[in-house]
Structure formats: structure tokens, C-alpha cells
Amino acid sequence: MxxxxxxxxxxxxxxxxxxxxxxxxxxxxxxxxxxxxxxxxxxxxxxxxxxxxxxxxxxxxxxxxxxxxxxxxxxxxxxxxxxxxxxxxxxxxxxxxxxxxxxxxxxxxxxxxxxxxxxxxxxxxxxxxxxxxxxRTEARPTAEWIPPERIPHLDAIAECLEAIRAGEVYQACVCTRFTGTLSGQPVDFFAELAGATAPAKAAFLQGDWGSVASLSPETYLRRTGNIVSSSPIKGTLPATADPDALAASAKDIAENIMIVDLVRNDLGRVAVTGSVRVPELLTVVPAPGVWHLVSRVEAILAPGTGNDAVLAATFPPASVTGTPKLRAMELLDVWEADARGVYCGAIGMAGPDRALDLNVAIRTVEITPDGTLALGVGGGITIDSDPAKEWQECLDKAASIVGPRGWA
Incomplete structure (x- = not known):
């Protein structure tokens, strides 16, 4: 080192x-x-x-x-x-x-x-x-959660499916959110969850403005020298399911490949011509409470390419927007009741020699100074999506943080 x-x-x-x-x-x-x-x-x-x-x-x-x-x-x-x-x-x-x-x-x-x-x-x-x-503080932190309303989320999915049928988008990540209240210290809240779930890309940030406790499994950008990669997650089943079913799911495979193509396009904006490749495609990976399909896209950046250019070409992360990205974002602004905030953005670090390592801010809890909590959840909607199953996917993704309460 x-x-x-x-x-x-x-x-x-x-x-x-x-x-x-x-x-x-x-x-x-x-x-x-x-x-x-x-x-x-x-x-x-x-x-x-x-x-x-x-x-x-x-x-x-x-x-x-x-x-x-x-x-x-x-x-x-x-x-x-x-x-x-x-x-x-x-x-x-x-x-x-x-x-x-x-x-x-x-x-x-x-x-x-x-x-x-x-x-x-x-x-x-x-x-x-x-x-x-x-x-640590003597009292353990406790979080009281309120689930999102089911019907508005199903309505948003229905609107997304109509947009797909009309040819406006091929896929979009439609999200909702849990809200709640924290009693205790945010650092204790983060440590308890991170210790219990061991996510791949956990992060904790805090200041007078509030705190962010991220339990993300997903890498948005990792840069070392002139090599940059992104590992989009698309495709989810609960941890109790057979992971082979995820690998065989036509809907989840299509969801992942569409986003891989979007990442290839994003990185291609700043990559050396011909250098974009996909060294890993459709790998089934465990994450807290779920199985995910994960791919990895890699590219070589031209010498002198700064992090500003990489972020301008790729942000926000492909897996939490849709295809095509700009139109999907315009529609999400209409479909979703709440601003996403930190959720679906990126958290991480930059360092000397243009090092960059950022997660996709999913499984991420925002904490205001007064202890108000917000946890965004969502999933990719394709023409084959079943709205009831998409709702259940939101609950599955949240379960490792809010608890498996089985909301309907």
C-alpha cells in the first residue's frame, strides 16, 4: 500500500x-x-x-x-x-x-x-x-416504521406499463418509500443493521444536516487509474426462493440486460473506442434478504478524463432510472409521489490519482436531525411485470431493514 x-x-x-x-x-x-x-x-x-x-x-x-x-x-x-x-x-x-x-x-x-x-x-x-x-449508548436504537400505501404504488406501475406499451420507455425503476422515526443515535442504528446484514457497500455519513445509513449491495462506479467499472443489479427474488429460478427468469434476465446496455452506452460516452466490455453477465448473488442478478461493465478511459466527465456521462445510476434514461426520469417525476433524495443517488469516496468508488444508494436510510426516517424501495418494471409481485419485491428489499412484517 x-x-x-x-x-x-x-x-x-x-x-x-x-x-x-x-x-x-x-x-x-x-x-x-x-x-x-x-x-x-x-x-x-x-x-x-x-x-x-x-x-x-x-x-x-x-x-x-x-x-x-x-x-x-x-x-x-x-x-x-x-x-x-x-x-x-x-x-x-x-x-x-x-x-x-x-x-x-x-x-x-x-x-x-x-x-x-x-x-x-x-x-x-x-x-x-x-x-x-x-x-455505544446504553439504550439500543429503535425504529418505528410506517409502510408505503399499496394502491398508489400499483397505480404508478400501471402508468409505467402504459408508457411501455406506448413505446415511451422499455423499462423504468418505479419507487415508493417507508417512513419512520428513530429513537437513539444514528451511528448505533447503522452499526446494528450493518453488523446484522453485512452488505457489500455499506456507508455512514453524518453532520449537522442529518445522517445517511446505507446498506447498499450495488457498485455504481469504481475507478482505478483509467479503468472504470459499474456493476448494475437488476432482478430480485426473496432469500427464501430458489436462486436457480432467478437465473431462469425471462423477465429478470431481460430487465438486467436492458440496463447493461444502458450502462454500456453511458460508459461509452467517455471510454476509449472499442474498450467497453461486459466481463460478468447475469451472476446470481446473495444480498441481505434477497437474491440479485448482477452484471459488470468495464471500460478504459482516455488519459486525462476527469471524474466530472465520468459522472456527467453516467449519473444517475442506470439501474435506478430506466431505458431510455432521460425519458424515464421525466416520467418518474410524474409517477412518484415523493422526491427520492439520497435514495437512488450515490454514496462513497474519491481520492488521489482520480480514484473513485461510489455505491448506488439503495437500501439507504435518510435520517433528519429530529430523527425522521425515510427508506426508498422500488424495482424495475418491464412489459412482463406483475404489479402484485413488484409490490412484494419492494417489501422483500425493505425487510432486512424494517423487519419482515408481511405487509399486504
């Missing part, structure tokens, strides 16, 4: 390295005590590591990822339809000179500016006698 300033990073935490959620809790407690901005955490498959944490970073509205960063950026980009109607700011981000990285069970630092107190926290959290659990 090489630090951002070209100097090899030191190992932290010794042989008893603490898990990422323990380190997050300990850093959160320390920043509260020191009256510093809180940590930001990416846990799972991030930056060729198992976790990336900024010990203390001020995240502010309107701070988007830089085109060619020499520092690390953490933040989110909200879904761009009715962005100012959402409960949280449209975009939030912040910069830091160094990060803590967990790889192969060892903590390291990359970059400069990791304070001594942060290193001490990592060492202490690695000592099982000083379990980070003591940094």
Missing part, C-alpha cells in the same frame, strides 16, 4: 485489529468528546479494502467530488429529480488529508494528517479488553 504522499503507510492496531464497526463507534465517541466533526465510514467492498474511515471530516451541503483530487472526498450525490423537495440536502461532501484503511485484518493509514488521537483510538479498539461496545 502506498500513501497519498508516496510514503508507505504504517500498520495500526497490532495483531488484534478491531472490526470496522468497533473503530467507527470508538472514533465517533472520541470526536464527540473533542467537539470535532464526526467520522465517515465506508464498510465492505471499498477502495480495494474491507473498510475506509475518515476519523473526523466536516461534511457540508453542496460539496461534490473534485475532478482530480489530491485529497480524499467523502459524501453523497442525491437523485437529481426534484432534489430540493427532499428532506436532506441534494449533495453533501467533505475533504480530508488521510484515511484509515482495513485490509486483510490490518489497519493502515493512507495520506497525511491522521491525528495521534485517532491512531490511539484504533489501537485501543483493537484491545478486546477495551471493547468499543462501551462507546
Amino acid at each position: 502506498v500513501a497519498a504522499d508516496g510514503v508507505g503507510s504504517d500498520l495500526l492496531g497490532g495483531s488484534a485489529a478491531a472490526p470496522a464497526l468497533d473503530v467507527l463507534h470508538a472514533l465517533h465517541a472520541e470526536t464527540v468528546a473533542r467537539r470535532l466533526p464526526p467520522p465517515a465510514a465506508l464498510i465492505g467492498d471499498w477502495y480495494d479494502a474491507d473498510a475506509v474511515i475518515a476519523p473526523s471530516v466536516e461534511l457540508t451541503p453542496g460539496c461534490r467530488p473534485p475532478d482530480d483530487p489530491d485529497r480524499f472526498w467523502f459524501g453523497y450525490l442525491g437523485f437529481p429529480v426534484r432534489p430540493h423537495d427532499a428532506s436532506l440536502p441534494p449533495d453533501v461532501g467533505g475533504h480530508t488529508d488521510g484515511v484509515l484503511v482495513l485490509r486483510d485484518g490490518r489497519w493502515s493509514r493512507i495520506g497525511t494528517g491522521i491525528p495521534d488521537w485517532a491512531e490511539a483510538v484504533v489501537h485501543a479498539a483493537g484491545d478486546r479488553r477495551d471493547s468499543a461496545a462501551r462507546h
